[in-house]
Amino acid sequence: MRLVMWDIDYTLLSAGSVARLAYAPAFTAVTGVTWRQMAQPGGRTDRDIAVETFAMHGIDDCEPHLERFFTMFAAEFAARRELLLQEGRVLPGAREILVELSTRPHIVQTLVTGNIRAVALDKLSAFDLAGLVDFDIGGFGTEDVVRATLVRRSLERAAAKHGRPFEPSEVLVVGDTVHDVNAALANGVTAVAVATGGTDAATLAAAGAHVVLDDMSDIDAVVALLAGVH
Template identity: 70%
Template sequence: MRRLVMWDIDHTLMDAGRAGPLACAAAFTAVTGLPHRETALMAGRTDRDIAMQTFTLHGIADCEPHLDGFFDVVVAEFLARRHLLREQGRLLPGVPDVLTALGGRPHVVQTLVTGNLRPIAEAKLAEFGLTGLVDVEIGGYGTEDVVRATLVRGSLERATARHGEFSSADVFVVGDTVHDVTAALANGVTAIAVATGGTTAADLAAAGAHVVLDDLGDVDAVVRLLAGAPD
């Protein structure tokens, strides 16, 4: 038995504070020369989706020529505000213990499927001491598509190429939004939802999550769920 766990980051593993929204706002003005008025709804969406919607909100219908430069500036602006992660953010209950325990199980592969840009995702993990517990090389990140299910599919393909085939029943997408749930279901894998963001447990269940947790605080139960019973 081999298991693959795909972690969302924001409001699943941590509350990262305001560094991300502030970086997006500053990058938008730097790239377009326009004052930033609003950012599109972020929760559960990929950074490509958020960027495209934000440009549209400001009257820029064709944002593709801007996106690569925009993403580069977002990363720079985020890293300049990295101190806000510690000042404003926090790990959510149980997170370091769950990831560490799973990291000690040879049959469990952990990675990220997140709407974040990869350098930002790695910075968030590093700031809270989680680097090395997940395989970032096989993850899915926010520049890949506007549809989150595509990120799950790409990550699964990379994980399979590196580790061999996974049974769909042994692949878990863990996230806090309906978008995480629907992305898992679209790929025929297990959706584990945590009600640690802005979506209620009832709404996550209604979206089709196979399991809904209040949080990851019951470390032993979460590890059993994701790793299976010990040999």
Template identity: 60%
Template structure:
């Protein structure tokens, strides 16, 4: 059985600084010609969901005709500023060691389920040299759907298509959105209180396990690997 470990990125693995938000603003104005006003709340949400809110707040009721062009330009802007992700941001405690420890376990496959579109997810993990830990091809991404649970489902579908056989899924994230998505898809939900959501809130949302962070590598691996 494959132990499929699905990581959220932002505030679970790393903090990326302001580069992505600036790229959002630049791409939005470049594609729409509308002056940028403000960013939406992003924690736990998908880029499709965030974009719909931002476009509406800037007077564009239907974002769909613009999304392909916007996501392409957004990805280009993030890659151009990729050096700033590492300069302004940082890895969260224990992340590199936990990823390496899990990578050495037979039957464990690690990927990402993130609100980011694929190219931006790749830029963020690549900025900290984490890409080798993940099978990015099977991930669930913010371009897949507005809601979070369908991202987990898409990841499971891609995993079955690539690896076959039974899968034991685990979702790791810092928000109640991550926990809810895991539970909706029959996955083990592991909350990590490294974002704005407290350990108590993650537990109340139904997380099977909650960690303050990943600094206790052995404890984190035991929870995640089962």
């Protein structure tokens, strides 16, 4: 078997400005604090981003606020579906690769994403991709500030669902940032980096990615790589 863990933003799709626009009203609704700015997202988990964002607004202990904040953030994001469809787009090759891999019985596809689950579902649903991955075994951004923990949680869920642990050689993490690469390496699994975000190929290679792709436009080659076809 093969377990492919997909990042979302700038790996599978671009969601435009929707998350940033949803963040501000959710934050103020929960805290009553006037919005100033959001921490730099860049491949981090939503929990990590929230901790820094709250601290930037003078709230050093955000834990009492997080559950309600994530609920409000999800609602604000969902309310901007039309803007998501206007600004967002699936990256070249992503849809075709997801579809092709979904037809292969030895391949399990899931998400390891910094997004909270509700937002991840909204993003993929907006572009008719949600049915191609198994959300139940994914790792999501509410779970930890460290992305490697998300990979570990996904491995545990996949093992429980499929009745056996996946060997490290069977698991691939696909993402566009050094955070994705580090999360894969910390769990001893294969890091496939795609230079479709803000990190160039040389930086991803220097971080230790096993494979670095400029993009996923060569659909057959990427499918062969992820499916273990040589």
